[in-house]
Amino acid sequence: MNPHVLDQFLFIALPYVSLFTFLLMTIYRYRQQSFSFSSLSSQFLENKQHFWTVVPFHYGILAVTVGHLIAFLIPRSILAWNSHPLRLYVLEVSALACGLLTLIGLIGLMLRRGTTTRIRKVTSLNDWILFTMLLIQVVSGVGIALFHPWGSSWFASNLSPYLWSIFKLNPDISYVTAMPHLVKLHIVLAFLTIGFFPFTRLVHLLVIPNPYLWRKTQVVRWYGHPQK
Amino acid sequence: MQVRSQVSMVFHLDKCIGCHTCSVACKNVWTDRKGAEYMWWNNVETKPGTGYPTKWEDQEKYQGGFETNGDGKLHIKSTSKTKVVPNIFHHPNMPSMDDYYEPWTYDYQNLFNAPEGSDQPTAEPISMIDGEKIDVQSGPNWDDDLGGSPIYAENDPNLEGLTEQQRLQLSSVERLVFFYLPRICNHCLNPCCVASCPSGALYKRGEDGIVLIDQKKCRAWRSCVSACPYKKTYFNWFTGKSEKCILCFPRLETGQAPACFHSCVGRIRYLGVLLYDAEKMEEVAKLPDDELVEGQRSMILDPFDPEVIAEAKKNGISDGVIEAAQDSPVYQFVMKWKIALPPHIEYRTLPMLFYVPPMSPVQASKPEDTITHNSDNLFHDIDDSRVPMKFLANLFGAGHEGPVRYALAKQKAVRWHRRAETVGDIDRETADRMLREANCTREEAEEIYKLTALCTFEDRFVIPPMHREQAIEMMKEPHEHREEVGFGFVGGPRRGL
Ligand code: HEM
Ligand code: SF4
Ligand code: SF4
Numbered sequence: 001m002n003p004h005v006l007d008q009f010l011f012i013a014l015p016y017v018s019l020f021t022f023l024l025m026t027i028y029r030y031r032q033q034s035f036s037f038s039s040l041s042s043q044f045l046e047n048k049q050h051f052w053t054v055v056p057f058h059y060g061i062l063a064v065t066v067g068h069l070i071a072f073l074i075p076r077s078i079l080a081w082n083s084h085p086l087r088l089y090v091l092e093v094s095a096l097a098c099g100l101l102t103l104i105g106l107i108g109l110m111l112r113r114g115t116t117t118r119i120r121k122v123t124s125l126n127d128w129i130l131f132t133m134l135l136i137q138v139v140s141g142v143g144i145a146l147f148h149p150w151g152s153s154w155f156a157s158n159l160s161p162y163l164w165s166i167f168k169l170n171p172d173i174s175y176v177t178a179m180p181h182l183v184k185l186h187i188v189l190a191f192l193t194i195g196f197f198p199f200t201r202l203v204h205l206l207v208i209p210n211p212y213l214w215r216k217t218q219v220v221r222w223y224g225h226p227q228k
Numbered sequence: 229m230q231v232r233s234q235v236s237m238v239f240h241l242d243k244c245i246g247c248h249t250c251s252v253a254c255k256n257v258w259t260d261r262k263g264a265e266y267m268w269w270n271n272v273e274t275k276p277g278t279g280y281p282t283k284w285e286d287q288e289k290y291q292g293g294f295e296t297n298g299d300g301k302l303h304i305k306s307t308s309k310t311k312v313v314p315n316i317f318h319h320p321n322m323p324s325m326d327d328y329y330e331p332w333t334y335d336y337q338n339l340f341n342a343p344e345g346s347d348q349p350t351a352e353p354i355s356m357i358d359g360e361k362i363d364v365q366s367g368p369n370w371d372d373d374l375g376g377s378p379i380y381a382e383n384d385p386n387l388e389g390l391t392e393q394q395r396l397q398l399s400s401v402e403r404l405v406f407f408y409l410p411r412i413c414n415h416c417l418n419p420c421c422v423a424s425c426p427s428g429a430l431y432k433r434g435e436d437g438i439v440l441i442d443q444k445k446c447r448a449w450r451s452c453v454s455a456c457p458y459k460k461t462y463f464n465w466f467t468g469k470s471e472k473c474i475l476c477f478p479r480l481e482t483g484q485a486p487a488c489f490h491s492c493v494g495r496i497r498y499l500g501v502l503l504y505d506a507e508k509m510e511e512v513a514k515l516p517d518d519e520l521v522e523g524q525r526s527m528i529l530d531p532f533d534p535e536v537i538a539e540a541k542k543n544g545i546s547d548g549v550i551e552a553a554q555d556s557p558v559y560q561f562v563m564k565w566k567i568a569l570p571p572h573i574e575y576r577t578l579p580m581l582f583y584v585p586p587m588s589p590v591q592a593s594k595p596e597d598t599i600t601h602n603s604d605n606l607f608h609d610i611d612d613s614r615v616p617m618k619f620l621a622n623l624f625g626a627g628h629e630g631p632v633r634y635a636l637a638k639q640k641a642v643r644w645h646r647r648a649e650t651v652g653d654i655d656r657e658t659a660d661r662m663l664r665e666a667n668c669t670r671e672e673a674e675e676i677y678k679l680t681a682l683c684t685f686e687d688r689f690v691i692p693p694m695h696r697e698q699a700i701e702m703m704k705e706p707h708e709h710r711e712e713v714g715f716g717f718v719g720g721p722r723r724g725l
Binding site: 033034035036037038039040041042043044045046047050051054055058059117118120121122124126199200201203204207209211212213215217218219220221222223 | 448
């Protein structure tokens, strides 16, 4: 295939298909199957390896996700921060550490799912597809950190504008076509994951509790007439 | 004063025969489903024993309930607001399936399908989780009737504070002693499960105080499982939702007693409305341990007091509910006679299920004292009871013997009063002295006797009218409503992908 067409497919068509699938299917699932929104915790079935896998994975992935979001939303401040080499090193090393933490946690999660009979019973095909996608994604992310350093800077300067161009409905892929293959893989897989998102357990991300910290301690519901 | 009504319960432990009919009734109606096999919303434990899940009363281990730590506030022990973020990924004190038991069935097919051989085919136990053969190690009532006492009974957390001699006495050969403790959710006034839920999925129904989990809002953060000190919220490992006793609200709404109440063979269960002052809740829940039993009683209002009735009406409580509160058997046991006590009120959730502590066996611990009635202390057999008072106090008095002794003494006085009346082997004078010392009158003794021994279905269950239809009428056209609602979810409660 003409590389130009391929690029257009991967970096324009795929992102839109994924984002629309994400949006429509998430809304549809929430409206039709809100019962199915759950973290589907497996701590009850296996309580020992659970801590050593779920916890590092989540702290790692949350830090990494938030990092990507910041670089996407406020690229200028990242560039300003990185203008000082020492600060750049600190950021790069912490990002790599979080990536490794995620990787270790994720491998642990997969081993736990594969080896504990009880947990295997509550693991669906979608779970395995998702775990594989996440694994490739995290490995490629760590690979990028190792082989294409200073990602925090070039993400902010090159990828952030590309992502913005997608959201502004005026896609400009000149930023990405010049990227190394590993980075391209990471981008494509990211969009695939977003498209697959509503069909997986990842929907728990959308229902993370927020009213807890400021609601009243006790919850009372009245039938018919409001609370007196 | 903020008057609310609460459907409350009394279990009369002296009458429980440990038949587990209640548990089976509940299982058949509500938890005979995938993911819920291990759940016993109603379970019956042998005491002393470690219970279900094992050692649920050991809050060092499970961190259930509330604590007050000096700053004048109540804190959820397991997941206070500061701990919610780290705990959401992994709850350090959550019981796992091994703390309950792994449910199993038997490979009955093998009885039909086994190839011809020299042995009879057997139906081997297989796990209901993974379908593999299982070496059964424990079950929901593994220590029933003191089975395996050295591992179970001797590790009962309520033995704390008992002398070595008292412990030995509980398990001495030929004088073993135990009683049964049927347990359901207490539908607490200050439910720790509700307070702990990060999603706000648990709630207390305003009209009747039943505590429920909104299955559509539960996201499997599992905080309630850790927080409930009675371990009465359960995690459904298949649907990824927590579940708990619903006090058979669909039955209550149609005027029927909950399944476990209805089926109770020993007729130990009573259900009725209590009116209480919701404003006092926080203050009471923070009282020191020895004031909690009295404190909880001080929240419960007299349904005959005109001022209470006026306030109740102002708060939208219907006349029918107020009448039900006036007829409530629970009010009699808890407030009038004060012989029913809350379990482990030191967990500070203010449970609304009360237990009449068991007297049996009447025989005292010292053999030579058992038949002599001429001791000066008419209640010597209670003080020397084979179930040490301290043990009952740990269960029903937050460690304090006062309220427990009061309840037992009154029960004994009632028995002796009835013996003086019908058998005649006790003289009237002694019986009257006993009643006096137990703070009871002849009339009261008769009432206690009637509601304990001669009670009918209608005496035991005074179910308030729930008036769902009126609530609906207020909001919309009833026919329209009928067309809009049905049972269950559109699309069914499917496990997430
Ligand atoms: C603040 C945000 C998040 C919260 C509160 C959260 C919470 C949870 C909880 C409670 C579980 C169940 C763990 C268990 O007990 O078995 C879980 C599982 C999982 N989460 Fe998250 N999560 C968050 C963010 C994320 C993110 C950003 C990702 C990745 C993209 C993610 C991916 C997963 C996966 C793959 C599992 C399944 C793990 C397994 O059981 O094998 N989560 N999450
Ligand atoms: S007994 Fe447990 S589950 Fe029931 S209301 Fe009290 S805290 Fe909640
Ligand atoms: S049915 Fe009644 S008597 Fe039998 S175990 Fe349950 S509570 Fe006790």
